[in-house]
Amino acid sequence: MNGDLAALAEIDALVTAHPAPGCEVVICPPAVLLHPMKARAGDAIALGGQDCHANRSGAHTGDIAAGQLKDAGAAYVILGHSERRADYGETDAMVAAKAAAAHAAGLTAIICVGETEAQRDGDETLTVIASQLDGSIPEGATAANTVIAYEPVWAIGTGRTPTADQIAEVHALMRERLAGKVQDAAQVRLLYGGSVKPGNAAEIFAVPDVDGALVGGASLKAVDFGPIIAALAAA
Template sequence: MRRKLVAGNWKMHGNHSANAELLAGIVAARPFVCDVAVCVPFPYLSETAVALAGSDVRWGAQDCSAHEQGAYTGEVSAGMLHEFGCRYAIVGHSERRAYHAESDQLVADKAKAALARGIVPIVCVGETLAQREAGETDAVVKRQLSAVIHTLGHCVGEMVVAYEPVWAIGTGKTATPEQAQAVHALLRAQLRAATAHADAMPILYGGSVKPDNAATLFAQPDIDGGLIGGASLKAADFVAICRAAG
């Protein structure tokens, strides 16, 4: 049995008081049956680490540089994240791919940099609405994942994969459980061809996951939890989604 993971992606949200309230609400709801994490903006890593210290809730970042150090103004390295106790780093989120022109290879290089510092990369893949309507979903997600598989080599089994259909992120639209499962099964088969650890690897679903649809999504055989956006900003909603994974 794969252990499920629910990871919150706060995106560019938060402030000191709201963060304290949110994290306190999550900690107070423990224990969880699944693994739970929050991926927060860089400036809040320190206070998140303090708030979650001693709990089994883990924390992570929403990105990391492909470079270890150097003249890369504005970048944050995996080594820096490691010093804050980060367990996870999201790489390749569709917003990074779209707004910052991140290529498949750059995403793969970021995943490799994270693993080199003992941080688990949550590698995001997903298609746009135009690509889905053109019947290109399978080709797109396989291409995105293939770059990471090739770059990580024998370390492939150490990452987490998140399928996030771009058309379902922040739109209120959600892939049906059957649509999501079909892509998750495709990704699992691709991973099986690359590593003997594929059946132990979590593949998360992200895309307008809410308390009222989480259980149905997580009941699918290859959906092992979620990467949660908007609903991760409200403790009650996030906790309910974590409970649905249990």
Template sequence: MARKFFVGGNFKSNGTVASIKSIIEHLNNAKLNPNVEVAIAPPAIYLLLANEITRKDIAIAAQNIFDKGNGAYTGEISAEQLKDAGIHWVLIGHSERRALLGESDKFIASKTKAALAQGLSVILCIGESLEQREAGVTIDVVTSQLAAVAEEVSDWSKIVVAYEPVWAIGTGKVATTAQAQEVHAAIRAWLKENVSEKAAEETRILYGGSVTDKNSKELAQQPDVDGFLVGGASLKPAFVDIINSAA
């Protein structure tokens, strides 16, 4: 079964009403490869605006949820609320939240379970630090992050895995195509051994980390790279070229 190429745009904590409208207008008018699934993740305050004005073949994703349901959780957004608002995707486990807010593998797994329970689709972010890369434990790190989710989740059909080496996020550094392919292949092998052959064959594994229109075409040619999770470049017109790089 061929895996449909997937490109996500993580706006992070960027944007205004005017700039979000401008970015979306550019996407709405662009000629996008119909064989690529696209999702954009604006800040929470702009989710409803984005969902209202974005063309329907582009999904809207939240950047985070809480693992509890509705209740006395000031400042949090529940999976139930996203579902009610017509937001069907959510990013979970981004390295910035792991590092800056101390989100543990267990907490990320719990949030993934909560999202799936409401029928949401998840972009599950994993990745190693520079220190871990230099220590030669990259595969151990990313598979332990996956293992935490596997303890809570058996059905991976609504999960897209995004491998984002922390040392390459926002730094301008990019894993070489060989480095990216090596880790992606190891992730797929781990899924086959620890989840199921079906999950290994069907789960899309994205690369993220300073992806631009300059490096996306070469990365897209790797057999286990099924798309991208794009940060800063998703705010720019070149995001369209990244989406179309799978051609």
């Protein structure tokens, strides 16, 4: 729940600073900003939603269908974010159903997985990630319609970041786990998310099997997000 119409000026600044960034840039704003943001972003930046309902339509007051996101200009949608899982009790099965709906509407699903601090401290990280991947990815997922984002819950907004070795271990597991489950698994984009900042972006992008980032707070200002884009373009 960040941003308003005045914040669209950040899009102008981002496009001006990185007119040809050399990598794909996606911004997932609150749904009310999708349509006006599309007019400002043009073809330079793709847009996405922050969530969608599993049904195509119906009496689900306050929810948004994947087709409605598509109609408003979205090409992507984030699903299974740790805040949705924690605050709304979303299960892997619910995430998979939403991802299937996103695929049916022509959206690329960014499916999030990640462990809590207690799970990390209990040496359960790889077990948790494997289970979430198995349960959250629907049939028909391909490298073209699915992106996986690893977001260690304990690192989101805390300033704490896993070591390069910890990130590499999880991303290697994800790549291996996707084999046989997702068509063209080797081409599925794997993102890292969790306190990604201009100061650590280059180091994170140098980790094997890290194809990009799911950026939170640092994406709100072009002055912060721009250097992260530049770091990925240079990776």
